[in-house]
Amino acid sequence: MIRVQAEPFDPGAEIAAFTDTSGRVGAVATFLGLVRDHQGAPGEDPARVQARIQTMTLEHYPGMTERQLRTLEDEARARWPALADVLVIHRHGRMAPGEPIVLVCAASAHRAAALDACAFLIDWLKTRAPFWKREDTAEGGRWVEARDSDDAAAARWTRPESD
Amino acid sequence: MRVLYFAWVRDRVGTGEETVEPPQDVATVADLMAWLAGRGPGHAAAFADPGRVRCALDQDYATADAPLGTAREVAFFPPVTGG
Numbered sequence: 001m002i003r004v005q006a007e008p009f010d011p012g013a014e015i016a017a018f019t020d021t022s023g024r025v026g027a028v029a030t031f032l033g034l035v036r037d038h039q040g041a042p043g044e045d046p047a048r049v050q051a052r053i054q055t056m057t058l059e060h061y062p063g064m065t066e067r068q069l070r071t072l073e074d075e076a077r078a079r080w081p082a083l084a085d086v087l088v089i090h091r092h093g094r095m096a097p098g099e100p101i102v103l104v105c106a107a108s109a110h111r112a113a114a115l116d117a118c119a120f121l122i123d124w125l126k127t128r129a130p131f132w133k134r135e136d137t138a139e140g141g142r143w144v145e146a147r148d149s150d151d152a153a154a155a156r157w158t159r160p161e162s163d
Numbered sequence: 164m165r166v167l168y169f170a171w172v173r174d175r176v177g178t179g180e181e182t183v184e185p186p187q188d189v190a191t192v193a194d195l196m197a198w199l200a201g202r203g204p205g206h207a208a209a210f211a212d213p214g215r216v217r218c219a220l221d222q223d224y225a226t227a228d229a230p231l232g233t234a235r236e237v238a239f240f241p242p243v244t245g246g
Contacts, residue, residue: 059170126246132241
């Protein structure tokens, strides 16, 4: 299931509702993305971390967002037929540091499909879902630049043509 | 044709949406970007470096050399930064 919404969500309640306790599912893998309070690339020296973020605004392309996320879910289900269920919740609009932005859940009988599908979904979402982040700091707002490391993370899921 | 702009592309153009009727010889995404850039200083700033702008035709990603075909909705935006 795909949900795109402005409203905050409760990750614990969402994961509990998603979790099939019938005995059919043996694994639920989750990824929760939160708003950071600072700018800077992964691994950057914290002393160099730039201005504190006051709010983050996520713009999206209504219609195309849902369409791309559904395609993503279809692709995950095709790659991992053992997947029992998928949930992607992504927020848009203005949010504060610490607030959840995105939740990805994948369920399967055994852990491998759930873990791999969860990683695939967030990696592909980051490079394909039409969302744009704007950070507002005391010095003003700025659009977040796309990162090569995100492209590299998504590329590891690209299958060879012969596959 | 309906053209949508998002994020800093919209900021530079100065509007999120407009309806345009490009001439017949505007056949590809790259052609359309070049033609739109001539509409005013905001458009020119948005498309100054076309390599930084991504496109979708009827809500599917399209490369610069893609033909516009019968697309009714064209969107221009920066590389995505969700998640």
